[in-house]
Amino acid sequence: MNAHPLAGAVAGAARLISGVQVTWRDGLPERRQSVFFANHTSHLDFVVLWSSLPRELRVRTRPVAAQDYWDRGLRRKLAVDVFNALLVARHQGATASDAQARDTIDRIADEMGDRYSLIIFPEGTRGTGDEIGPFKSGLYYLCLRKPGIGLVPAYIENLNRILPKGEFLPVPLISRVTFGSPTCLERLESKERFLERMRDAVRELKRR
Amino acid sequence: MMRALRSLDPPLVWALGGLVALLAVATLIGLTMRFAVKNPSARKTIDNLNLRIRAWWVMVAVFGFTLVVGPIGSLVLFGLISFLALREYLTLVPTRRADHHTLFWTFFIFTPLQYYLLGIKWSGFVIVIPVYAFLFLPSVMALAGDTRSFLERAAKIQWGLMICVYCISYAPALLTLNIHRFGPNAKLLLYLFVVDQLSDVLQYVWGKLAGRHPIAPSVSPNKTWEGFIGGMLSATAIGTALWWMTPFTPAVAAAVSVLITLLGFLGGLVMSAIKRDSGVKDYGTLIQGHGGILDRMDSMIFAAPVFFHVVRFFYAL
Numbered sequence: 001m002n003a004h005p006l007a008g009a010v011a012g013a014a015r016l017i018s019g020v021q022v023t024w025r026d027g028l029p030e031r032r033q034s035v036f037f038a039n040h041t042s043h044l045d046f047v048v049l050w051s052s053l054p055r056e057l058r059v060r061t062r063p064v065a066a067q068d069y070w071d072r073g074l075r076r077k078l079a080v081d082v083f084n085a086l087l088v089a090r091h092q093g094a095t096a097s098d099a100q101a102r103d104t105i106d107r108i109a110d111e112m113g114d115r116y117s118l119i120i121f122p123e124g125t126r127g128t129g130d131e132i133g134p135f136k137s138g139l140y141y142l143c144l145r146k147p148g149i150g151l152v153p154a155y156i157e158n159l160n161r162i163l164p165k166g167e168f169l170p171v172p173l174i175s176r177v178t179f180g181s182p183t184c185l186e187r188l189e190s191k192e193r194f195l196e197r198m199r200d201a202v203r204e205l206k207r208r
Numbered sequence: 209m210m211r212a213l214r215s216l217d218p219p220l221v222w223a224l225g226g227l228v229a230l231l232a233v234a235t236l237i238g239l240t241m242r243f244a245v246k247n248p249s250a251r252k253t254i255d256n257l258n259l260r261i262r263a264w265w266v267m268v269a270v271f272g273f274t275l276v277v278g279p280i281g282s283l284v285l286f287g288l289i290s291f292l293a294l295r296e297y298l299t300l301v302p303t304r305r306a307d308h309h310t311l312f313w314t315f316f317i318f319t320p321l322q323y324y325l326l327g328i329k330w331s332g333f334v335i336v337i338p339v340y341a342f343l344f345l346p347s348v349m350a351l352a353g354d355t356r357s358f359l360e361r362a363a364k365i366q367w368g369l370m371i372c373v374y375c376i377s378y379a380p381a382l383l384t385l386n387i388h389r390f391g392p393n394a395k396l397l398l399y400l401f402v403v404d405q406l407s408d409v410l411q412y413v414w415g416k417l418a419g420r421h422p423i424a425p426s427v428s429p430n431k432t433w434e435g436f437i438g439g440m441l442s443a444t445a446i447g448t449a450l451w452w453m454t455p456f457t458p459a460v461a462a463a464v465s466v467l468i469t470l471l472g473f474l475g476g477l478v479m480s481a482i483k484r485d486s487g488v489k490d491y492g493t494l495i496q497g498h499g500g501i502l503d504r505m506d507s508m509i510f511a512a513p514v515f516f517h518v519v520r521f522f523y524a525l
Contacts, residue, residue: 172291174295
């Protein structure tokens, strides 16, 4: 499947508004199926992260976005048609049953096939940008379901200032995306330890 | 195109031609040094120099083109420079969530408004930011309700607007002046640009060659008395020699050049102090070898408003 004709234009516009400067700490990733995961503070996050990827990676990378927000009118057109996003239901805290969560992971894994990489925001919701919230367990279950998949942490800086939660007009400051070294789920690593390690991997990319 | 060129003012054409010749010489020297020098660390300095020269070609081409196009071209160019400079500045300066609307106003209302007022040649452009934005922006901030370091945030945003928009807009504001038996004023803008930027380059060169005694070591260790005086004298010599593209006599041109050089130095020093306070080396990465827009414009920030007012006071009708 080829990229949507608007995808390049939207990526360009996102780069222009966000002035994004991209750093790959460890050089460009090899061409393997990966999950790019990052902190989440703004609706612009997935567009900007997606447009910071080199083109050949970008066409094979699908963002995972929340169905309750993106599955409506124009947003849906943008997310699904242009970015080929994978919309998933968010299960809030206690209401989430194990079966529902496993269903979602199964669907994601099926849609990935052996071709697509993903963009995931494991916090599950946008934060204020001060602290990175605890990671939801989806990332862990996805790794169990697709063993050997590469995990690339990324830290997104300043998008919370460009388009904070609750605003709809962006302010054109300069943002920065830093990609870290790829890692993966280790053998016998516990869920809690793994999620904490992933969160640290993102936090570590924050410039001091 | 040819007709447009022929209708140009001869001094403007001569000055632009001279600038191109100067860059051509610099490029040749840079290339020669590139092949002559073998020592890797010196090589690095020369590569950086060549990168800077290449960026100068682009800057002179863009600036020259907008001068030839006419006032609208220069206004659009400087409006864009202000916008990008403000972007670099406000990225660096911490703001809070509650400042979002204030920032929106500075970027999308006051910045275009300032250049629009210049476009319609309304002399009130000198008060809009220092009076109205000064009162309006803290009001928006207070209404947003967050009082944590309120004064600091308000001051930082207003400084950004003053430096990046108000002060820089004084350069194209020269085009709005009506000077007796002189014109087009594009010459005057080019004169300010050449003396100001050459003084910057020459201070750097003199500093590299002979710099011993830093002027303000805790702010900018590279700014030395030797560099400053050498740069000032040589830029003043050039500024005096270019008197024919200004309404000044040679003696006045010399005095004005001293003023531009001195203010350029102070502007650069103040902008360095802000960078030092924020813990960065450059404001941005937009221009290869030069850092960001604000790093290149820092000497213009103080020089442009004073140059404008001196010209207006003594020469404008």
